[in-house]
Amino acid sequence: MRAPTFDLTLLRTLVAIADTSSVTAAAKRLAYTQSTVSMQLQRLEAQLAVSLHERDGRRLRFTAEGERLLGHARRLLALNDEAWSDMQARQITGDLTLGIPEDYASLLPSVFAYFHQLYPAVGLTVKCGTSAHLVEQVKASELDLALVTRQRNSPGGDVIRREPLVWAVGVHQQPSLSDPIPLALYTPGADVFREVAEQALQAAGRDWRVAYTSQSMAGLAPIVTAGLAVVVVTRSMLTPTLRPLDESSGLPALPMIELALHRAPHRPSEPARRLGELIREQLAAPSEAL
Amino acid sequence: MRAPTFDLTLLRTLVAIADTSSVTAAAKRLAYTQSTVSMQLQRLEAQLAVSLHERDGRRLRFTAEGERLLGHARRLLALNDEAWSDMQARQITGDLTLGIPEDYASLLPSVFAYFHQLYPAVGLTVKCGTSAHLVEQVKASELDLALVTRQRNSPGGDVIRREPLVWAVGVHQQPSLSDPIPLALYTPGADVFREVAEQALQAAGRDWRVAYTSQSMAGLAPIVTAGLAVVVVTRSMLTPTLRPLDESSGLPALPMIELALHRAPHRPSEPARRLGELIREQLAAPSEAL
DNA sequence: ATCAAGATAACGATCTTTTATGATCAATAT
């Protein structure tokens, strides 16, 4: 007496029948013949010794047992699909290199960890750099992917999400905001935050001075928390030591920036495709909020 | 391109191979031929395009992928088996009658609810009565099953669990325990609690009087909570309004009683078998504790 | 009466299991 076991393909047609409430439509969807689906349903009923469906007039209706089995079928198939794609994912091998702005290095580790769980055989290298530099590297195929910040509606790459920029200072500081405004900025060059800040101040007719520059937020932090300068960050980068400044501070409003994903010009490798997908899924959340 | 779907029978042999770490043994367990199991394993590997096992010397070892799949297989099969037995259980129909002592009516509802979930097509009737009466009814096949209380090591039926009996009074009462002890007892007749109590008092040379009698605990409750009498209950029947009395009260210790399941003499119906099983499982918990 | 959907029958192809056999490895004897 062998253990009774469902044939998952039969359960899949059961689900298709339920979804379409028609044998013929289910057959079309599954690329079977109508008669095949009809017989598959009968086979299921025979194996369980239950009648799963009734036919009143032309309409097909499931019995209580049918509905019950449907639930089991959905659960089983979900587990099956998950198991299958897990096994496939583990087969994917290769190496890929992703570029990210330094400041986003803190945002991504959980994504990397998840990626490694899903694709343990893929060697992932992460390189940090300024957005402008990263874009060039992707174009030169030195990177497979690059996640960069840019001003709104700039061309190139796919937008992953948009984020509001805010002025910020140390939590307990009340900075003197008379001109010239003391700014803490990233290293000179094509930095988006810097561009945005300077454009906004200029448009507002304000004056400013660069009180401090550094390669990354980490370097700027001491100055900012000490209240010696204000900084521009995305809202998601605010830490407990940083306090955002609203309009009452007198500083001009800042526009949104975009987080965009650039891909190397050649057709993306499978690992690159997957990582791109994952980044989109994982980071897509806080988009147009304000 | 049809959706990729596992063959659960193949996964079952995978598990058997893992459990026995031998193709031959797995074949024996599954009532297959050795070559069948060998080929089934290969088929699985072919379908996934992965090698699941390695052979170093004579020993069979799973690869990392094999172990991974094994996990999925176990989960899928567990779900399959659960689904299957659920579908079978729903097929079971019939009626059955269970007898229980009145005081246990409060203990069982969750079991009945669960039973109805598992076997919705079974009509369950519950009849209350004294243990002695219930036993007679089962013997006469007027009941399919009877759950009764009895003194320890009495014959007949299967012991479901043993429970300590305790003396109890109202929470805030300090009853006068000088002879004759005022007892609140069930209706005269073959009641186990009464028997046990009277035997214990007699053995201790104490005197008592029956201050109140009723068909059930519900009727006794007012007298007891008012402190006019002490009552005998199982520990599991203690409510927030009842306070158990320990040895310091001067009352003699009470023995354990047993909860036993009696079955009608004829071969039990399938529903009766199932309910019996369920009762055993669900009530087996607090057995010999003290 | 006609049309569309579902059920049934018969056939053919494919896949699965078995029987039979060969290969490999470990252990024991020579």
Add this chain to the structure above:
DNA sequence: ATATTGATCATAAAAGATCGTTATCTTGAT
């Protein structure tokens, strides 16, 4: 060491069962 034995696993070939298709029939709705 070498040979032999025993056992396990893999492979080949054949029988058998199963599943899907084509074709046809039935049934219900317009």
